[in-house]
Amino acid sequence: MESFNSRIDLTPLTTAVDAIRAEVGTVIVGQHQTIDLLLTALLADGHVLIEGVPGVAKTLTAKLLAKTLSVGFSRIQFTPDLMPSDVLGTSIFMPKTGDFSFRQGPIFANLVLIDEINRAPAKTQAALFEVMEERQITNDGTTYPLDEPFMVLATQNPIEQEGTYRLPEAQLDRFLFKIVVGYPDAAAEVDILKGHHQRRNLTDAVQAVSAVLSAGQLASLRAQVHQVHVEDKLFEYIAQIVQATRANKSLYLGASPRASVALLNSAKALATLRGRDFITPEDVQELAAPVLRHRILLTPEREMEGGTADDVIAQLVQKIDVPR
Numbered sequence: 350m351e352s353f354n355s356r357i358d359l360t361p362l363t364t365a366v367d368a369i370r371a372e373v374g375t376v377i378v379g380q381h382q383t384i385d386l387l388l389t390a391l392l393a394d395g396h397v398l399i400e401g402v403p404g405v406a407k408t409l410t411a412k413l414l415a416k417t418l419s420v421g422f423s424r425i426q427f428t429p430d431l432m433p434s435d436v437l438g439t440s441i442f443m444p445k446t447g448d449f450s451f452r453q454g455p456i457f458a459n460l461v462l463i464d465e466i467n468r469a470p471a472k473t474q475a476a477l478f479e480v481m482e483e484r485q486i487t488n489d490g491t492t493y494p495l496d497e498p499f500m501v502l503a504t505q506n507p508i509e510q511e512g513t514y515r516l517p518e519a520q521l522d523r524f525l526f527k528i529v530v531g532y533p534d535a536a537a538e539v540d541i542l543k544g545h546h547q548r549r550n551l552t553d554a555v556q557a558v559s560a561v562l563s564a565g566q567l568a569s570l571r572a573q574v575h576q577v578h579v580e581d582k583l584f585e586y587i588a589q590i591v592q593a594t595r596a597n598k599s600l601y602l603g604a605s606p607r608a609s610v611a612l613l614n615s616a617k618a619l620a621t622l623r624g625r626d627f628i629t630p631e632d633v634q635e636l637a638a639p640v641l642r643h644r645i646l647l648t649p650e651r652e653m654e655g656g657t658a659d660d661v662i663a664q665l666v667q668k669i670d671v672p673r
Contacts, residue, residue, distance in 0.1 A: 376555060397502050423456070423460075438454035460500050464503075468513055474517055477501070528639060590665060602646035
């Protein structure tokens with residue numbers, strides 16, 4: 350392995366990240382972990398599933414992140430009657446020419462917010478498989494590539510199950526993170542109330558959020574993330590964690606190799622977010638739950654005992670020797 354001598358100048362990345370945090374912070378109180386995970390996914394070029402009860406600002410946070418970027422944005426509300434063509438686009442017959450012309454759907458944007466993703470049936474969910482993995486769609490035998498960057502932010506409510514559909518495992522595996530947004534603590538809730546009291550109109554506050562990063566600048570920052578140094582023992586550490594999910598008695602389904610790659614890429618992005626050009630075991634540990642929680646399935650016995658995916662992940666990580 351070649352020696353690691355070069356240092357990456359992370360000043361532009363740090364400046365951009367601080368600017369995004371500041372813009373989002375004009376509207377959102379707290380949610381620091383959620384915002385950091387969204388920034389990590391943005392730098393790692395990954396899609397994000399955000400889960401939380403109604404009213405915890407899932408959609409608002411995603412919209413604000415989009416506002417800080419000078420890129421195309423679209424929002425799709427998933428419903429039980431939504432068809433794949435409503436998302437991807439459809440071929441329209443043009444009488445003047447006698448030909449069909451492809452009309453792009455709302456998925457053709459740089460940042461796509463899908464609200465209540467689990468409300469659409471399997472046919473519509475399957476329409477996202479190709480576009481999330483390959484950044485392209487195929488219609489009538491013609492392939493249409495999407496412009497870079499391309500990121501899907503999807504929200505879902507974990508409580509209300511009426512009129513919802515379980516997301517296919519193959520689709521869940523295409524999300525870099527599953528972020529769970531909880532309730533704010535008492536102090537943060539007081540700050541939220543004060544913010545609403547002082548602010549005349551939430552819509553105006555959202556509109557006032559400025560774009561601080563262009564598509565070209567984001568591509569440059571992502572190139573820096575690729576240069577982050579990773580020691581061999583950390584490759585082994587990541588592999589051990591993911592391998593452990595496949596040999597655990599509490600799990601019916603373990604994580605795929607895509608999870609290993611996701612853990613590596615996101616750890617590199619998180620390191621830059623923390624101002625480092627190398628990853629540490631702590632980066633991997635911090636991201637293990639967001640990367641793995643939607644990629645594993647508990648056995649019915651463990652579920653009946655009240656166990657959660659996060660509990661199993663924490664136990665797995667604890668058992669594996671930390672490289673030093």
